[in-house]
Amino acid sequence: MTGSRHPRRIVTRLVDGRICAYDLDAEDRGPLSPVLVCSPAPGDQVADHAVSADLRRSYFTTPDAVVCVTPDGVELWRSGLEPESARHFAHRPGCVLSPDGRVLWVYRPDVMAGRGRPDQWVALDAGSGAVAAQADLGTAGHGGVQLAHPTSGEVLLNVGEGQDGTAVYRASLTGAGAGAALDVFQYPWDDRCLIDLSPDGHRFMTVNHDQGDMAVHAFPEGEVAFTLPVDAFGHDPDDARLEWSGGHLDPDTVLVTVVGETEDEEEWFRHYRVDARSGRVRGEFDAHGTDPYDIHPLGDGTWLTTDPSGHPVRRTDS
Secondary structure (H helix, E strand, O other): OOOOOOOOOEEEEEEOOEEEEEEOOOOOOEEOOOOEEEOOOOOOOOOEEEEOOOOOOEEEEEOOEEEEEOOOOOEEEEEEOOOOOOOOOOOEOEEEEOOOOOEEEEEEOOOOOOOOOOOEEEEEEOOOOOEEEEEEOOOOOOEEEEEEOOOOOOEEEEEEOHHHOEEEEEEEEEOOHHHOEEEEEEOOOOOEEEEEEOOOOOEEEEEEOOOOEEEEEEOOOOOEEEEEEHHHHOOOOOOEEEEEEEEEEEOOEEEEEEEEEOOOOOEEEEEEEEEOOOOOEEEEEOOOOOOOOOOEEOOOOEEEEEOOOOOEEEEEOO
């Protein structure tokens, strides 16, 4: 499948069991209406989802398959995650589409699925569903977060292993045909959670697994540009922690989330602006969200929260 050189930006949400796609290149603000709504086949339990920039194909994972369908739900291909999972919970296969629309990257939490094999990272031909290349990972994850680099063809993967911490990888697809392979690099951490990749692809953000600090790293090698602990935001680390949410509001600004409880055990959260280059905390940020995770920065000065209907609301403070 051929992607445009500058594909439009599409985000997806699962609303009432249907995959909804929203066009971020439109100038709309406020509640967004989907430009595509796709209903998976009955019985398909959607774990993760993506839609091509031309809106001609929707992709989703289930506990046991990766599926590609047309806008009206006609199945084009189905790639089984074999053998069938022995467990029904605690594992969510993930997918992300490459910016050029050619490769669907799939994280397979095979250990937790009871498949008797290591977790897998797989590059599928988005047009046919054929496996282009795959690699074993040294993880036993419940799920993964994948972020596609905007220009390099590389993908970042964060595998969450519960109390055992996290593993963060970077990979690219090299070669073609029978000679294709995944070139996988593992970052030397087991205690950092990947949050976001900057819109220009120069930096990425992590939060410590124990939620004591956040950091901004240089892409691709991961050198730390700066680290900020909880008290940098004016909060006592005994009473507050950093949440695994936030990201790049624009190329020069990251949003960081601090959460805690009052003496009356009431939960609270605050978002903060941070200079992505210097680490200077610029002050509080009102995202108008309903919880610490109800924020999706888009990198262009706007961000998404969620309407009570489940559809996104696009916001700006300018």
